[in-house]
Amino acid sequence: MEMIRLGPVQRIARLLILALGLAYTIVPILWIVSVAIRPPGTIVFPLSIIPTSFSLENFRDVLFSGGTGARSGIGVGPYVNAAVYGISSGILTAIVSAMGGYALARYDVRAGRVLLLVMLGLNFLPSAARLVPLFLLFVHTGLFNTRVGVILAYVAGAVPIGIWLMAGTIRQIPVRLEQAARVDGAGPFTIARRIILPLAMPGVLVVATLAFVDGWNAFSLPLILTQSPDAQPYTVALQKYATGDFGIVWTGLAAGSVLGVLPVLVAFALMHRRLLSSGGLTGAVQG
Amino acid sequence: MATKSRATPWLLLAPALILLVVLVLVPYCGALFYAFTDATLTRIIDVNLIGTANFEQLVESRLPPFPTLITTTIVFGVGTAIGTLFLGTTLAMILHTLSSNWRAALLAVLLIPYVMAGVIIGYTWRLIYDPQAGLINTVLGMFGVGGVDWLTERGLSILSLVVANVWAGSGLVLLVISAALSNMPRNIVLAAQVDGAGLGRILRRIVIPNIMPAFLLATLIALIGGLNVFDLIFVMTHGGPIYQTETLALTMYRLTFQQGEVGQGASLTVLLFIFSIALATLYVMGWQREARRWK
Numbered sequence: 001m002e003m004i005r006l007g008p009v010q011r012i013a014r015l016l017i018l019a020l021g022l023a024y025t026i027v028p029i030l031w032i033v034s035v036a037i038r039p040p041g042t043i044v045f046p047l048s049i050i051p052t053s054f055s056l057e058n059f060r061d062v063l064f065s066g067g068t069g070a071r072s073g074i075g076v077g078p079y080v081n082a083a084v085y086g087i088s089s090g091i092l093t094a095i096v097s098a099m100g101g102y103a104l105a106r107y108d109v110r111a112g113r114v115l116l117l118v119m120l121g122l123n124f125l126p127s128a129a130r131l132v133p134l135f136l137l138f139v140h141t142g143l144f145n146t147r148v149g150v151i152l153a154y155v156a157g158a159v160p161i162g163i164w165l166m167a168g169t170i171r172q173i174p175v176r177l178e179q180a181a182r183v184d185g186a187g188p189f190t191i192a193r194r195i196i197l198p199l200a201m202p203g204v205l206v207v208a209t210l211a212f213v214d215g216w217n218a219f220s221l222p223l224i225l226t227q228s229p230d231a232q233p234y235t236v237a238l239q240k241y242a243t244g245d246f247g248i249v250w251t252g253l254a255a256g257s258v259l260g261v262l263p264v265l266v267a268f269a270l271m272h273r274r275l276l277s278s279g280g281l282t283g284a285v286q287g
Numbered sequence: 288m289a290t291k292s293r294a295t296p297w298l299l300l301a302p303a304l305i306l307l308v309v310l311v312l313v314p315y316c317g318a319l320f321y322a323f324t325d326a327t328l329t330r331i332i333d334v335n336l337i338g339t340a341n342f343e344q345l346v347e348s349r350l351p352p353f354p355t356l357i358t359t360t361i362v363f364g365v366g367t368a369i370g371t372l373f374l375g376t377t378l379a380m381i382l383h384t385l386s387s388n389w390r391a392a393l394l395a396v397l398l399i400p401y402v403m404a405g406v407i408i409g410y411t412w413r414l415i416y417d418p419q420a421g422l423i424n425t426v427l428g429m430f431g432v433g434g435v436d437w438l439t440e441r442g443l444s445i446l447s448l449v450v451a452n453v454w455a456g457s458g459l460v461l462l463v464i465s466a467a468l469s470n471m472p473r474n475i476v477l478a479a480q481v482d483g484a485g486l487g488r489i490l491r492r493i494v495i496p497n498i499m500p501a502f503l504l505a506t507l508i509a510l511i512g513g514l515n516v517f518d519l520i521f522v523m524t525h526g527g528p529i530y531q532t533e534t535l536a537l538t539m540y541r542l543t544f545q546q547g548e549v550g551q552g553a554s555l556t557v558l559l560f561i562f563s564i565a566l567a568t569l570y571v572m573g574w575q576r577e578a579r580r581w582k
Contacts, residue, residue, distance in 0.1 A: 005480065006384065006486065007486075010486060014381050014384065017377060017378075017381060018378075018381055018393070021374065021377075021378050021381075021397065022393070022396065022397070024374075024454065025396060025397055025399065025400060025454070026396065027422070028411050028412060028414075028415050028422075028454065029399065029400075029411065031411075031414060031415060031422045032410070032411045032414050035414060035420065043420075045419045045420065046419075046424075046425045046428050046429075047420060047425055049422075049425065049426070049429075095302075096302045096303050096306065097303065099299040099300070099302060099303070100299060100300045100302070100303035100304075102299055103295075103296035103297070103299035103300045104296075104300070106296075107295065107296035109296045109297075109300075112296075115300075121567075122307070122311065124507075124511060124563065124567050125311075125560075125563065126511065126514060126515045126559045126560060126562075126563040127515050127517075128514075128515040128516075128517050128536035128539065128559060129315070129318070129515070129539075129556045129559045129560045129563070130311070130314065130315075131517075131539070131540065131543075131556075132318055132321075132539060132543050132549070132552045132553055132556045133314030133315055133317050133318035133553075133556065134310065134314050135543070135544075136314065136317055136318070136321060136331060136549070136553075137309075137310070137313060137314045137317060139331060140331075152306070152310060153310060155306060156306045156307060156309075156310035156311055159303050159306055159307065160307070163303055213402060216404070217403070217404035217405065217406075217407075218404075219404065219405060219406040219517075219518040219521075219522075220517045220518055220521070220540075224540075224544060235404055235406045235407075235518075238406065238410070239522070242410070242413075242522060248413075248417070248420075250414065250417075250420050253410050253414075254410075254414065257407045257410045257411065260404060260406075260407050261403055261404070261407055264402050264403065264404070265399070265402070267402075268398075268399075268402045269395075272395055272398070276394075276462075
């Protein structure tokens with residue numbers, strides 16, 4: 001569409017709308033970052049729009065400050081938990097999805113088409129409707145308040161989209177490569193390791209990244225599936241600054257939030273070309 | 288491809304299927320069962336079947352009245368859908384009039400909210416609306432305008448939440464519509480221009496019909512998404528004050544985990560499920576009609 005010729009008025013309108021859209025997107029982020037980097041002592045209302053001084057004290061407080069005061073932190077633990085959950089979920093989802101996707105792409109499974117549609121349909125299931133049922137199941141099975149339980153819940157949520165994406169990726173790898181390898185005497189594991197995996201790697205990385213981000217970002221599932229602070233990710237632990245004894249502690253909340261966004265932004269920056277070209281970000285919706 | 292063993296694909300699929308059956312299918316069936324029982328948080332084993340009493344209690348509840356919950360949910364869901372569809376589609380169209388370098392750079396920035404956690408988005412916007420620390424009231428104060436209670440004022444609070452959720456959800460619409468625009472045959476647009484068609488006519492006759500299926504899909508995603516938003520509302524208002532911003536997803540949490548009425552929470556889960564499936568069915572029907580029309 002870039003070939004469409006625009007008149008001068010249309011060009012100005014385009015610029016204006018773009019500027020508004022960008023401002024709407026960026027200003028809230030700039031504001032929370034600006035609060036996060038102010039020295040705690042300078043939080044006096046009304047705040048200055050532009051911070052007058054800069055410090056990383058709030059970040060240090062969130063991660064390392066002990067005690068019970070307003071500025072006491074949530075510690076490194078909740079971030080480590082989120083990382084453990086996200087990374088485990090990413091790896092497991094990638095493995096399970098690659099296996100399932102390969103089966104649906106390569107074998108003439110009679111129920112294969114139906115299964116793929118079921119996977120697509122599962123993405124449309126109401127995510128909030130999973131909370132109560134999963135909670136009940138976990139209480140019954142003893143998975144409640146366990147790390148394994150949280151990770152399994154994440155993986156089950158991410159696998160449908162993962163299988164859908166992996167089936168699409170593997171279908172694009174020519175079958176002849178596998179057949180040639182087999183003629184040369186390669187067994188199934190050699191074929192998987194030497195041919196399928198390297199060629200499917202971009203898809204595997206997309207699936208793993210999506211599952212990692214989902215797990216790192218998750219709030220409602222760990223909120224209801226965990227109870228002890230030891231098992232809680234930062235998303236749940238940050239509530240301390242919002243509903244604790246000191247009212248809202250904006251410095252801690254802002255710094256803690258910024259810390260929570262950074263890993264996702266790094267993952268997105270590293271992967272965004274692949275995510276976009278694979279359709280991974282929109283999930284199966286283009287399928 | 289010829290298969291040597293019929294069991295191999297099922298072995299490969301087994302981990303995924305076991306996970307989905309145990310952690311998706313079984314819980315949903317369990318919720319369906321609990322919806323008809325008198326289970327509470329302290330008693331989820333030895334329960335009695337009580338027919339449709341949970342659903343009746345839900346519909347007849349006074350605090351808050353059930354119609355209010357439905358209205359709030361619809362305002363939030365439809366408001367979010369309209370906002371994200373308008374913003375996402377407009378931005379996608381504009382990006383497609385730019386060179387691909389500019390498009391990629393702007394897209395990366397516009398997608399940042401989409402990858403952020405719902406909780407963080409909630410805190411970010413709470414910090415925009417806060418009466419004291421909020422950016423809006425701080426700016427208003429500089430012009431001598433008194434502060435507004437964006438998140439507590441009746442009628443205003445739900446709209447404030449919609450604006451925050453539109454911020455969170457526009458990226459997905461932008462992606463879906465962008466993909467549809469990229470797949471649009473360029474030659475048609477070129478031919479129309481050669482024939483002297485203006486921007487309005489090109490949009491109406493070529494662009495809009497071409498992105499219609501994607502637009503319908505984005506509508507469905509936005510509506511189901513709006514119905515299920517939990518994190519954002521939970522950290523911004525917790526459904527309050529006085530249930531003003533409580534959508535069905537929040538009610539479900541309150542009934543189950545704060546009031547301990549597991550049976551009622553489960554019956555609300557069933558309702559959410561039915562609404563989502565109804566929306567998905569509408570989408571499939573609409574999509575088929577569109578497909579016939581443009582074939």
